[in-house]
Amino acid sequence: MLTIGIAGGTGSGKTTVVNHILDELQHDEVDVIYQDSYYKDTSHLTFEERKNINFDHPQSIDFELLVEHLKILKSGQTVEQPIYSFKTHNRTGQTKTTQPRKVMIVEGILILTNPAIREMLDIKIYVQTDSDERLIRRLKRDINERGRNLEEILDRYQNTLKPMHIQFIEPTKEYADIIIPNNKYNNVAVEIVQTIIKERLI
Numbered sequence: 213m214l215t216i217g218i219a220g221g222t223g224s225g226k227t228t229v230v231n232h233i234l235d236e237l238q239h240d241e242v243d244v245i246y247q248d249s250y251y252k253d254t255s256h257l258t259f260e261e262r263k264n265i266n267f268d269h270p271q272s273i274d275f276e277l278l279v280e281h282l283k284i285l286k287s288g289q290t291v292e293q294p295i296y297s298f299k300t301h302n303r304t305g306q307t308k309t310t311q312p313r314k315v316m317i318v319e320g321i322l323i324l325t326n327p328a329i330r331e332m333l334d335i336k337i338y339v340q341t342d343s344d345e346r347l348i349r350r351l352k353r354d355i356n357e358r359g360r361n362l363e364e365i366l367d368r369y370q371n372t373l374k375p376m377h378i379q380f381i382e383p384t385k386e387y388a389d390i391i392i393p394n395n396k397y398n399n400v401a402v403e404i405v406q407t408i409i410k411e412r413l414i
């Protein structure tokens with residue numbers, strides 16, 4: 213199994229890059245493990261308490277389960293990837309059956325902060341986008357798709373997202389094998405990544 217990590221700040225375009233890679237491969241050749249699926253289970257908290265969680269800190273992620281699932285996939289077995297709801301800020305209780313594939317993509321803002329995950333990745337990619345561009349994208353996406361309002365997004369940006377990005381996410385760029393500049397759609401970089409993947413699969 214070729215394991216590819218795709219990190220970068222929120223709104224940098226990670227999911228978009230992942231989707232371009234998926235487009236080029238056969239459906240049964242590739243699957244994705246989303247870091248967002250591994251936010252810790254917070255069913256014991258009220259909705260108000262969950263809203264106040266710092267979702268940009270590594271401690272918000274159940275890395276133990278994520279690492280265990282990657283090990284299981286690498287050993288050729290299937291896992292049940294949790295499904296997360298950004299509306300309730302919690303796992304839904306449902307899972308997505310994820311089978312081992314020739315290519316497994318691990319995507320998320322904090323994946324390169326974890327040494328055990330870095331160790332398991334064959335190719336580490338960091339998607340690099342300026343913070344003003346990321347904030348604009350995040351505003352549009354969170355209002356349209358994640359049920360957030362302007363004040364909520366800006367509060368989170370100033371109080372947790374920006375400081376956590378500087379402290380934890382941006383420094384992981386140094387671990388990347390490939391950095392994709394993504395202020396604009398970068399088809400050339402994505403094609404290079406697709407070519408590397410195809411070569412490794414031969």
Ligand SMILES: Nc1ncnc2c1ncn2[C@@H]1O[C@H](COP(=O)(O)OP(=O)(O)O)[C@@H](O)[C@H]1O
Pocket residue numbers: 220221222223224225226227228229349350353394395396397398
């Ligand atoms: N290069 C780009 N230029 C303009 N918009 C982009 C670009 N890449 C992604 N987007 C848009 O920005 C938003 C966030 O992108 P997404 O891929 O979800 O980022 P991430 O997964 O890193 O948070 C989406 O609405 C997406 O369509």
Ligand SMILES: Nc1ccn([C@@H]2O[C@H](COP(=O)(O)O)[C@@H](O)[C@H]2O)c(=O)n1
Pocket residue numbers: 221222223226248251267268297298299300301302320321368373
């Ligand atoms: N309940 C939650 C959980 C996470 N977030 C934010 O999602 C961002 C990570 O996802 P991307 O797709 O943008 O990489 C992260 O910055 C968290 O702040 C949230 O808003 N609500």
